[in-house]
Amino acid sequence: MCKVLGHSPTFWADGNTMRWECERGCGEGDGSKNYASAADAERYAKALNKRDNEDIGKRAPLLGLLPLRIWRWFKNRNQQG
Numbered sequence: 731m732c733k734v735l736g737h738s739p740t741f742w743a744d745g746n747t748m749r750w751e752c753e754r755g756c757g758e759g760d761g762s763k764n765y766a767s768a769a770d771a772e773r774y775a776k777a778l779n780k781r782d783n784e785d786i787g788k789r790a791p792l793l794g795l796l797p798l799r800i801w802r803w804f805k806n807r808n809q810q811g
């Protein structure tokens with residue numbers, strides 16, 4: 731799966747170390763990076779998780795359109811009925 735889609739890492743802070751692990755549990759996308767302080771590690775972990783979530787939204791545009799399609803379907807259904 732990761733070979734096709736790329737890894738899907740989750741980031742978290744562990745003291746002044748930022749760690750990440752592929753959420754699919756493949757064991758290949760894991761890693762860690764040291765920062766000067768625990769606050770830095772946490773800040774970077776949060777920023778990277780946020781970017782990851784935004785990327786998922788961009789990768790699945792059809793999913794974002796789904797509520798609109800459902801709403802239109804209800805609207806059409808009510809007009810006909």
Ligand SMILES: [Zn+2]
Nearest residue numbers: 732737752756
């Ligand atoms: Zn992976």
